[in-house]
Amino acid sequence: MRQDRKYEFRCPLHGFIQVDTWEREIIAQPAFQRLRRIRQLAWTDYLYPGAMHTRFEHSLGVMHVATRLYDAICERSKDILQSELAYNEVGLDRDRRLVRLAALLHDVGHGPFSHASEELFPEIPDGSGNKYEHDIHYSAEVIRQELKDAIENNPFNQANYRISANEIAALIEGSAEAGSSVFWRELISGQMDADRMDYLLRDSLHAGVQYGRFDLERMINTIVAVPYEDRAPRLGVTEGGWHAAESLILARYFMFTQVYFHRTRVAYDHHIFKALQEMLPKGKFPPPYGKTGSKRNLQQYLKWDDWRVLGLIADGKGGEHGARIATRNHYREVYHTPEVPLVEDIEKLESAKAALGGLLAAEQSAGKSWYKTGESDIPIQSERASRSIVPLSQYSSIAASIKANRQTLLYAKPEDADEARQIVDKIEGGGE
Amino acid sequence: MNTNGMRWDRLAAITDVAERMAQQSGDFGRTAAMKLMYLLQTIKGVPLGYNFTLYAYGPFDSTVLDDVSYAASLQALSEKVIYFSGGYGYDIRPSDNAGQVKAKAGDFLKEHQDSFAWVVNEFGKYSASDLELISTIVYADRELESKKTQVDLDAFIARVRKIKPHFTEEQVKRRTQELQKKELLKSILN
Numbered sequence: 001m002r003q004d005r006k007y008e009f010r011c012p013l014h015g016f017i018q019v020d021t022w023e024r025e026i027i028a029q030p031a032f033q034r035l036r037r038i039r040q041l042a043w044t045d046y047l048y049p050g051a052m053h054t055r056f057e058h059s060l061g062v063m064h065v066a067t068r069l070y071d072a073i074c075e076r077s078k079d080i081l082q083s084e085l086a087y088n089e090v091g092l093d094r095d096r097r098l099v100r101l102a103a104l105l106h107d108v109g110h111g112p113f114s115h116a117s118e119e120l121f122p123e124i125p126d127g128s129g130n131k132y133e134h135d136i137h138y139s140a141e142v143i144r145q146e147l148k149d150a151i152e153n154n155p156f157n158q159a160n161y162r163i164s165a166n167e168i169a170a171l172i173e174g175s176a177e178a179g180s181s182v183f184w185r186e187l188i189s190g191q192m193d194a195d196r197m198d199y200l201l202r203d204s205l206h207a208g209v210q211y212g213r214f215d216l217e218r219m220i221n222t223i224v225a226v227p228y229e230d231r232a233p234r235l236g237v238t239e240g241g242w243h244a245a246e247s248l249i250l251a252r253y254f255m256f257t258q259v260y261f262h263r264t265r266v267a268y269d270h271h272i273f274k275a276l277q278e279m280l281p282k283g284k285f286p287p288p289y290g291k292t293g294s295k296r297n298l299q300q301y302l303k304w305d306d307w308r309v310l311g312l313i314a315d316g317k318g319g320e321h322g323a324r325i326a327t328r329n330h331y332r333e334v335y336h337t338p339e340v341p342l343v344e345d346i347e348k349l350e351s352a353k354a355a356l357g358g359l360l361a362a363e364q365s366a367g368k369s370w371y372k373t374g375e376s377d378i379p380i381q382s383e384r385a386s387r388s389i390v391p392l393s394q395y396s397s398i399a400a401s402i403k404a405n406r407q408t409l410l411y412a413k414p415e416d417a418d419e420a421r422q423i424v425d426k427i428e429g430g431g432e
Numbered sequence: 433m434n435t436n437g438m439r440w441d442r443l444a445a446i447t448d449v450a451e452r453m454a455q456q457s458g459d460f461g462r463t464a465a466m467k468l469m470y471l472l473q474t475i476k477g478v479p480l481g482y483n484f485t486l487y488a489y490g491p492f493d494s495t496v497l498d499d500v501s502y503a504a505s506l507q508a509l510s511e512k513v514i515y516f517s518g519g520y521g522y523d524i525r526p527s528d529n530a531g532q533v534k535a536k537a538g539d540f541l542k543e544h545q546d547s548f549a550w551v552v553n554e555f556g557k558y559s560a561s562d563l564e565l566i567s568t569i570v571y572a573d574r575e576l577e578s579k580k581t582q583v584d585l586d587a588f589i590a591r592v593r594k595i596k597p598h599f600t601e602e603q604v605k606r607r608t609q610e611l612q613k614k615e616l617l618k619s620i621l622n
Binding site for chain 1: 517
């Protein structure tokens with residue numbers, strides 16, 4: 001079989017996405033094909049019926065966008081990549097492959113219904129209280145265990161690149177083992193990463209909304225590696241691209257408020273969390289690692305996908321919350337704080353919770369959402385001879401005014417919703 | 433008092449460190465906030481719950497910047513952009529409601545006050561560039577420790593220089609040995 005033969009996937013967003021024989025083999029592995037059975041936006045289709053797309057097509061899209069961004073940076077910033085990061089042509093060609101594979105595989109560790117199930121990941125046993133994460137823990141381990149053979153024992157890789165599964169995992173998890181390639185991690189997980197650029201556009205397309213649209217072509221046309229005098233270079237855009245960067249920030253804000261943190265969508269995140277808790281042994285997913293290198297935990301984890309959960313819900317194994325999903329009888333929002341609550345708003349929230357007492361069925365906070373809206377300024381490089389660097393917030397008063405969303409939503413059961421709203425209305429009106 | 437999505441302890445910690453940095457006239461921008469929170473959590477074990485991972489500019493968790501932004505919205509901090517040759521940074525200072533936000537996590541601050549004083553005394557004087565390097569050294573060290581691996585000094589320096597090739601071998605060696613002298617590293621063979 002010719003190793004340089006090209007294959008194409010037809011993508012509703014990007015047109016044709018090209019892969020070669022090596023990448024096709026990796027995509028054909030069961031651990032990657034599993035992504036066809038994990039929906040990108042969980043139960044969002046209950047609000048936006050078209051949002052039935054999966055992590056499979058998104059992963060192909062991220063690889064495609066990451067490659068275009070990578071090529072654009074290499075073309076426009078080769079001098080910085082050579083002088084600051086010591087790259088030559090061979091190194092850039094090799095890391096292009098590495099970035100493509102990291103982008104392709106960054107989501108292979110997702111649980112069923114994507115982010116909705118992540119609260120059920122076990123705690124990391126290091127005393128931090130933090131939980132394992134789908135990408136830096138589960139995806140990295142899937143790559144090391146399940147995809148190692150397809151990655152490393154391919155003749156094209158062995159003859160040309162010798163890229164290991166460990167290198168790809170290290171770039172995704174942000175390990176020191178990534179070495180100088182860690183510079184490219186911003187394309188996998190950062191303010192201007194290929195993941196975000198793909199999901200905003202793809203989620204908008206499938207949901208049938210315009211909120212997530214921004215000028216991807218202009219972003220690709222203006223992205224650069226920005227030098228900092230005595231610090232590591234980072235990704236930015238040239239001055240001509242600041243409106244495109246602004247539109248990316250706005251797209252993220254609108255998608256968060258209108259889709260990702262929509263009150264009804266968030267209610268279903270709660271119901272699937274509770275239903276899964278009922279289904280899972282000990283109410284949690286297995287950790288990504290096994291004792292003494294055993295693969296058993298990870299293999300058990302990978303058996304969980306949307307199909308299995310849907311089957312269990314259909315069989316009545318999801319308890320009260322599975323039944324609520326099946327009958328579309330979701331909790332109702334009865335109170336919410338402003339998007340950026342002040343101290344007095346938080347105190348009012350606490351009063352509302354106390355007054356609701358047993359009627360309070362669930363509390364969901366934007367601060368705990370995987371989707372972030374906060375600020376991490378984008379460097380803008382002047383096109384004048386000075387090539388001075390200015391943050392986007394200095395160009396765009398709109399971007400400067402978007403703050404981290406810390407909204408909290410309170411829910412009651414449908415049968416209690418009217419009573420609950422009357423109680424909180426009194427608090428809003430200062431009645432009690 | 434933390435609630436479901438409200439981490440007063442984090443907001444109070446950043447505000448407290450900003451106050452201490454202002455008292456000793458240290459530069460406190462976003463990089464300093466990020467790296468000092470990293471050192472507090474990693475070396476002193478202050479349970480801030482951040483999830484730092486490595487980038488070319490050192491350990492990073494965007495949640496720290498979200499917390500700085502939110503603390504500024506609460507007027508516990510103020511933040512403005514400052515420019516220097518070849519780039520820009522941020523100047524973060526305590527603001528009118530700093531006391532109100534700190535009071536929300538009074539017990540937490542009291543319990544960890546020695547750690548906050550320590551991080552400012554030990555690392556408050558360093559530039560953003562130095563803090564990027566120091567925190568990267570600590571990150572590389574803790575990662576080796578978690579894998580129960582020890583390496584000699586030269587191998588360790590080579591490892592850090594791969595991540596930060598714009599620093600000279602001598603610069604990395606000097607900062608590594610400073611941290612060794614303070615007994616803050618665990619994976620380098622003597």
